[in-house]
Amino acid sequence: xxxxxxxxxxNKSSGSERCVKSVPGQAGxxxxxxxxxxxxxxxxxxxxxxxxxxxxxxxxxxxxxxSIFAExxxxxxxFSGIAIVLGGPFSGGSGRDILFQLGNMLxxxxxLIMTGLSVALAFKTGLFNIGAPGQYLMGAMGALLVALxxxxxxxxxFVIWILAFLTGVVLGMIWGSIPGFFKxxxxxxxxxxxxxxxxxxANVVSWIFKATGDRFINIEETKVNFIKKTSYNGVATAxxxxxxxxxxxxxxxxxxxxxxxxxxxYVMINKTTFGYELKACGYNKHASKYAGMNEKRNIILAMxxxxxxxxxxxxxxxxxxxxxxxxxxxxxxxADGFNGIPVALLAGSNPIGVIxxxxxxxxxxxxGSNLAAQTSFNEYVSxxxxxxxxxxxxxxxxxxxxLAKQLKKAAIKADKKDSSGAPPAAETVIEDKTQDSAxxxxxxxxxxxxx
Amino acid sequence: xxxxxxNAASPYVIEMRHITKIFPGIVANDDITLCLKRGEIHALLGxxxxxxxxxxxxxxxxxQPEEGEIYKDGKKVVINDPNDANxxxxxxxxxxxxxxxxxxxxxxxxxxxxxxxxxxxRKKEARKKVLELSKNYGLNxxxxxxxxxxxxxxxxxxxxxKMLYRDNEILIFDEPTAVLTPQEITELMQIMKGLARExxxxxxxxxxxxxxxxxxxxCTVLRKGKYVGTVNISETTKEALSxxxxxxxxxxxxxxxPSNPGAEVLRVDHLTVRSKTHKKNAVNDVSFTVRExxxxxxxxxxxxxxxxxxxxxxxxxxxxxxxxxxxCGEDVTHKSIRYKINSGxxxxxxxxxxxxxxxxxxxxxxxxxxxxxxxEFQSHGFIQFGKVRDYAEKLIDGYDVRSGQGPVTLARxxxxxxxxxxxxxxxxxKKHKLLVAVQPTRGxxxxxxxxxxxxxxxxxxxxxxxxxxxxxxxxxxxxxxxxLVMYEGEIVGEFKPAETTVQELGLxxxxxxxxxxxxxxx
Numbered sequence: 001x002x003x004x005x006x007x008x009x010x011n012k013s014s015g016s017e018r019c020v021k022s023v024p025g026q027a028g029x030x031x032x033x034x035x036x037x038x039x040x041x042x043x044x045x046x047x048x049x050x051x052x053x054x055x056x057x058x059x060x061x062x063x064x065x066x067s068i069f070a071e072x073x074x075x076x077x078x079f080s081g082i083a084i085v086l087g088g089p090f091s092g093g094s095g096r097d098i099l100f101q102l103g104n105m106l107x108x109x110x111x112l113i114m115t116g117l118s119v120a121l122a123f124k125t126g127l128f129n130i131g132a133p134g135q136y137l138m139g140a141m142g143a144l145l146v147a148l149x150x151x152x153x154x155x156x157x158f159v160i161w162i163l164a165f166l167t168g169v170v171l172g173m174i175w176g177s178i179p180g181f182f183k184x185x186x187x188x189x190x191x192x193x194x195x196x197x198x199x200x201x202a203n204v205v206s207w208i209f210k211a212t213g214d215r216f217i218n219i220e221e222t223k224v225n226f227i228k229k230t231s232y233n234g235v236a237t238a239x240x241x242x243x244x245x246x247x248x249x250x251x252x253x254x255x256x257x258x259x260x261x262x263x264x265x266y267v268m269i270n271k272t273t274f275g276y277e278l279k280a281c282g283y284n285k286h287a288s289k290y291a292g293m294n295e296k297r298n299i300i301l302a303m304x305x306x307x308x309x310x311x312x313x314x315x316x317x318x319x320x321x322x323x324x325x326x327x328x329x330x331x332x333x334x335a336d337g338f339n340g341i342p343v344a345l346l347a348g349s350n351p352i353g354v355i356x357x358x359x360x361x362x363x364x365x366x367x368g369s370n371l372a373a374q375t376s377f378n379e380y381v382s383x384x385x386x387x388x389x390x391x392x393x394x395x396x397x398x399x400x401x402x403l404a405k406q407l408k409k410a411a412i413k414a415d416k417k418d419s420s421g422a423p424p425a426a427e428t429v430i431e432d433k434t435q436d437s438a439x440x441x442x443x444x445x446x447x448x449x450x451x
Numbered sequence: 452x453x454x455x456x457x458n459a460a461s462p463y464v465i466e467m468r469h470i471t472k473i474f475p476g477i478v479a480n481d482d483i484t485l486c487l488k489r490g491e492i493h494a495l496l497g498x499x500x501x502x503x504x505x506x507x508x509x510x511x512x513x514x515q516p517e518e519g520e521i522y523k524d525g526k527k528v529v530i531n532d533p534n535d536a537n538x539x540x541x542x543x544x545x546x547x548x549x550x551x552x553x554x555x556x557x558x559x560x561x562x563x564x565x566x567x568x569x570x571x572x573r574k575k576e577a578r579k580k581v582l583e584l585s586k587n588y589g590l591n592x593x594x595x596x597x598x599x600x601x602x603x604x605x606x607x608x609x610x611x612x613k614m615l616y617r618d619n620e621i622l623i624f625d626e627p628t629a630v631l632t633p634q635e636i637t638e639l640m641q642i643m644k645g646l647a648r649e650x651x652x653x654x655x656x657x658x659x660x661x662x663x664x665x666x667x668x669x670c671t672v673l674r675k676g677k678y679v680g681t682v683n684i685s686e687t688t689k690e691a692l693s694x695x696x697x698x699x700x701x702x703x704x705x706x707x708x709p710s711n712p713g714a715e716v717l718r719v720d721h722l723t724v725r726s727k728t729h730k731k732n733a734v735n736d737v738s739f740t741v742r743e744x745x746x747x748x749x750x751x752x753x754x755x756x757x758x759x760x761x762x763x764x765x766x767x768x769x770x771x772x773x774x775x776x777x778x779c780g781e782d783v784t785h786k787s788i789r790y791k792i793n794s795g796x797x798x799x800x801x802x803x804x805x806x807x808x809x810x811x812x813x814x815x816x817x818x819x820x821x822x823x824x825x826x827e828f829q830s831h832g833f834i835q836f837g838k839v840r841d842y843a844e845k846l847i848d849g850y851d852v853r854s855g856q857g858p859v860t861l862a863r864x865x866x867x868x869x870x871x872x873x874x875x876x877x878x879x880x881k882k883h884k885l886l887v888a889v890q891p892t893r894g895x896x897x898x899x900x901x902x903x904x905x906x907x908x909x910x911x912x913x914x915x916x917x918x919x920x921x922x923x924x925x926x927x928x929x930x931x932x933x934x935l936v937m938y939e940g941e942i943v944g945e946f947k948p949a950e951t952t953v954q955e956l957g958l959x960x961x962x963x964x965x966x967x968x969x970x971x972x973x
Contacts, residue, residue, distance in 0.1 A: 272832045273824050276816070283811040290767065290798070290806040291820040292789030 044348040047399035048357070051346065055392030056086065059385040066381065073376045084371045085385055088363035091370050096247045101370075103246025105362045107320065110254035111136075112358040114313025115340030117258075117265055118176075118306040120349040124269055125302035126282030131179055131194030132310040133337025134201035135172040137329055139311020141205045143168035143318045144325060147230040148216055157234045161319055164235065168315035169308045175201060176307015177300050184296035190303065198337075202329045209327035217327060226324040236321025250323070254316040259355050261312070266351040278302055310337060339390070346393040348400075357393075364389055461525030464489045464652045465510070465541075465621055470519035472505055479505040480516070483678045485671050487621065492643055492653045494667035494684075496660075496696055498896030501673040503656045507623050510654075511543045512536040542614030543623040548606050550598045556609050557581055557594035560616050577616075584615045589645055603752075604635040611642065622646065623654045628662055632752055633924060633957035640666045658696070658896060660689045672696055697898050707908045710932035713743030716885050716916035717764070718777040724759040724770050726940075732771070733759035735940040741885065746907065746917040748931030750924065752960050756940035757920045758801060761889050764918070765798045766791050767806075779884060792821050797883035799874055799891045801920070807874045808862045815843035815858035818877050850876035851902070868899040875903060879910055886910050889920040904930055924953045938962045 060082045067078040084091040089101035115132045122129035147164035179193035209216055209227060218228045230236060237252040245251070269275040281288045281298045288295045313336065318325055343361060347353030368382030465487040472480040480502045487493050497503045508514045510521065512530040520527055523539050530536050536543075550559050557574065560581055566573045581594055590608045598606060607627060614622050624643070628636045643666055647653055657663055663670055664684060672679040672695040679695050718740045726733035734756045741747045749757055762768035764776060766788035776784045783791055792798075800806035808817050819828055819839050828838055843858040852872045854860035862870060871891070878886065888907060892900040907930065911917050921927050927934055928948050936944040936959040944959040944966040958964045 271834060271836075273829050273834055274832060276823055276834055280809050280812065280820070284805075284809045286805045287807065287809045287820070289788065290765075290800060292787065292792045294787075294789075 043400050043403045044350070044353070044396070047396045047403060048346050048348065048353075048393070050399045051392045051394075051396045052360070052389065054395065055389035056082070058392065059085065059388045062385065062388060063377070063381070066377065070376075077375045077377070081371050081375050081377055082385075084374055085364060085367035085382070087370070088367040089370075091367060091374070099245075100247035100249045101366050103243065103249025103251035105366050106246075106255050106359070107250040107252060108317075108365075109359045109362045110258040111313035111317040111336045112339055112343060112362060113255070113258040113262060113355055114316065115310045115336050116343030116347065116354040116358045117262055117340075117351055118309035118313070119340040119344035120347060120351060120354055121265060121269070121278075121309065122302060122306045123344055123349040124282050125278045125298065126285070127180075127183070127190050127299065127302060127306075129176070129179075129194060129303065129306045129310075130191055130338075130341065131176065131197050131307070132340045133333035134194070134198035135175045135307040135310035136314040136334050136337040137198075137201045137205045138175040138307075139168035139172040139314035140318050140325055140334075141168075141208065142171035142311065143315035144216065144227050144230065145208075147235040147319060148228055148233050150233075152234040157236075158238070160233070160235050161237065164230070164319055165312070165315045168311045168318075172311020172314070173304045173308040176310070177304035180300035180303025183303070184299040198333055199330075202333060206328050206330040218324075225326055225328050227327050229322055229324065230319055231321035235319060237316065237319050250320055252320055254320065257316060258313070261309070262351045262355050265309075269351065310340065342390045342393040345396055348396065361386075361390060461522070462489070463487060463522070464524060466522040466525075467506070467510060468520050468522065470506060470509055470516045470521075472502075472509055472514055472516045478676050480509065480673075481676045481678075482519070483673065483676075485678075485681075487652050487654060488669075489652055490647055490650050491668040492647050492655055492666055494655045494657060494663040494670040495673070496658060496663060496670050496692060497673035498658065498675075498696060498898065501696075501896075502676040503673055504625060505676075506673070507543065507625060507654065507656060510536070511541060511623060537617060537619070540618065540620035541623065542617060542619030542621070544607065544610040544614070544625065544627055546625045546627075548610055550606055550609060552599040553597060555595050555597055556592050556601070556605075556612075559598055559609055560594075560613050562613075564617065581612060581616060584612055588615065588649065589642060590615075602635075604631060604638065607631070607635075607639065608642070611646075620650075621652050621654065623656070625656045626658075627655070628657065628659060632961050633953050634961065636662070660692055663692065664689055674698060693897060697896070699898075705904045705908060705929045707930075708912070710745045710911065712745040712932070713914070715740050715742050715777075716779055717741040717918065719760075719764065720775040720777065722760065722763055722770055722774040722776065724756070724763045724768055724774075724940075726759070731940065733940050734763065734770075737937075737940070737942055739935055739942060739945075741916040741918050743884075743914050743916050744911055745932040746911050746919055746930055747933045747935060748919045748921060748927045749935050749937050750921065750927045750956055750960060751937035753922050755937050755960075757889070757937055759940075760937070761798075761801070761887055761918075761920055765796065765887060792881075795882060795884035797878040797881055797886045797915075799878050799886070799888040801889035801893075803867075803870055803874055808870060810861070810863040812862055813858065814847070814852070814854055814860045814862055814865065814873060815839050817862050817873060818843045818846050818858075820877065821881065846873075846876040846880055849880070850906075852876060868895050871895060871899070871903070875906055879906055883910075884915055886915055886917045887920075888917065890922060891919070892921075892923070892926060900926075924956060927956070928953060936960055938965070 060078065063078040063081045064075070067073045067075045067081075089105050090098055092098045092101040115136060118132050118135065119129050143164045146167040147160060150160045150163065152160075175197060178197055179190040182188040182193045183190045216227050217224055218226045237254050239252040242251040242253070243249055269279065277288070277293050277298055278301075280291070280293060281295045281302075285295045288298070314334070317323055317336075339361060343354055343358045346357035346360070364386050368386040371377055371382045371385065372379040463486045465485075467483065467485045470480050470483045470485075471478065483502065483506060485493075485495070485506065495503045495506070505514065509516050510530065512532045512535050515531070521530060522528065528535075528539060530539065530541075533543075551562065554562070557578055561574075561577045566576050578594055581592075584590070585592055585608075588611075590612055592605055592608050592612060593601070596605075598609065601609075611622070627639060631639060640662070643653055643655070647668075655663070655667060667684050669681055669683055670687070670692065671681045672692065674696060682692070682695075720738050722734055722737045723732050724734040737756075737760060739747070749760070751757055759768060763770045763774070766786070770776070770784065774784060775782060778791065778794065778796065781794075783794070804810060809820065812820075816839070819842065822828060823834060823839075828835055828842070840858055846852065847854075847857065850872050853869050854865045862873070865873070875891065886907070891907065892903050895903065904926075907917060907919065911932075919927075919930060921930075931948055934946040934948055934951070934956065935942050936946070936956060938960060939962065943962070944964070946956070955964075959966075
């Protein structure tokens, strides 16, 4: 571990500096862990892991209680049950089953990565995008309409694919910018507008598909609440044989597209002037305005991009070619839209982290369905367990803060122990809480993320 | 002075012995001992963050010390919260008053200990006691006026009455003069002396040396959380105190050559800004100019439209129709903030946490807050972090901005003084023709104030125009080349610092006098 005492910081102290106290290096026995904890990123990862473990523990307790009280379930099944959930696709049975489930899991992760990115980007700008489900629906509709409308053969099918994808993205962008617009110009809370646009989207999509009738609705099969698969029109995401490799699953390259977008987003947020502005607006919109940034434009842009991301996720899902899209969406909003929120929270709004947290959520989800298939627990138990684990993802911020607090306490203890012993390593100054009336006005407008 | 000494063995009414209070990463009070004699006014002097307020918060029960004991009349006491402090007769007037605006003075005074019969208030009794107290101590208040309608001075007297009503013997004043006009300060000094004569013991937190010299009997000096010493005021001088406080000699007067104004840089023409809080205009038909190489200072009591005036000039607020703003001859009334920044307007904002800094950004990111988009720091939309780092290091060196980890320190974790230095570095290093500085030294200690003043004068000498808004009359007198007094949104007087006095300015600031508007525009 890095010895904090090595930090080549000058220990200045002179007249005008106030409240200066060295924090002695705690390099000794406890040094390793606590100096590791000092890294913000490490704390985020630990917090997320702790949350997941907590969720698993509570999920296990639920299983245990159920097995005790339900007559047809033995207590032993609680243990095998939690193992099945944790096994994800690997508890799927034979090797081929495992491959099949793994392939599907990776395919299904792509839309979730996209909605996770959507929520995470909004968090970075200090906005709460709970409108991802609506943006997702608009994206699905846009992609499906274009993919099924352009006659096969008139242009190469990959061109149709790209056009369909872009149409979905543009629709999502427009949909996302609506709450952004209201927030920027009328200061209407984006959560309210997002929720309304969700249901408007759900009804608009149902209405448009119903109005177009059997042009898009799949009536060949007896059920009539699904839209035709895009493969009917020869449009499907490239697989490069991945589907064959994974036991004829749905696996295609969408997860790689989503991951590439995540990396691009990471670069945009952290390396560009645009990302710098977005974050500044998120952290402190007053200071952004003071510095001449157009905070209204940035809010709308952030929401538009968030909408585009969620819609892109929907397009990736629909354009796989073998997915049934249920068109009477006014009944329920897509779960992947909402699940973007725990994905972003679990990832601490880091775009790269979103890739992993989305895959993890899908992994547990597959484990959940295996639970229902392989034990006497009924099919309602598995979503419950998955929900408990997702629920705990929301605690990551709390755990992160607790870790930081713990760290401070340790620093104080070490401080007291060797008040003169170790050479001072770093100079730490606390905020002036005495005179500065300016400190009374604190910005509280923040998203869930505080990196 | 200690007539009442017979009612206890100890000569001290309060003894705080070897108090140590630790916050994460910092020892705010390190083995501090403070003894308060009965009936004395004891000043507590120190720079920002020297630990004055922390020490008083320990006495008032807001913080628990890690080490050390507190004795009242020679008996050891433990003060867990302000209620304990109250029970021991310790009262505090906070820097920002804790009053309910929509209640009357009387209601505020009895709040929390309302005399009642079965839940029904008995206000008559309370009123009698309040009137008696205000007569005895010369605290002129109207018990039936609502707090929102009375002056800051009367609000402060209400706070004092609150303490007296609770029969407090030990009165803590946390920077009581920060919000007052010179006349009100004189009045407060008289009141404090009166209270001490009546046997109350007073702890008086301040970093204003003049006031301490005038009113205090003894003074305890803290520096960086450590005890420096306790001196009798009659045996010391202002210079000696400041040296104890800062640890070196400090210049009080600002060295500056006479100003040599050049071309007009800023012209404010019939500017009107609507108020967000009341029906009257916050700024009402204000006109003035600022020229190259001069420091024009807007003096006034807080809340008389200075904030709105500056916001309208810098673009944070929109002026009403009919207002006009010329910057270097160009009409910029409706130009964007960025346009103004790029054409050479620098702004040291009043509220450094709200406007001046993105607290969750690092120091280097904050130093390019207005320049990140310039070709120097970006190429093709990508920020050149290497160049940002070099630039930040240059400013940190040049302006002596101190922080834990240099350029990558989170702004939030920096001290108030260094945050301010960072803003000043950013605003002054940027090419500018006009510097708008609003209370640039607020909350800073003498050492930092000296530095800020030097920088502002240097900026003026380099040819830029400076518009300074300050609530501190000393600063106004020291720094400005021309003074405009603002009262209720209007310019009520224009002065040269050499031709006026603090007292005269005070009268204009309080609205007691008004010059007829000088017609620089037809």
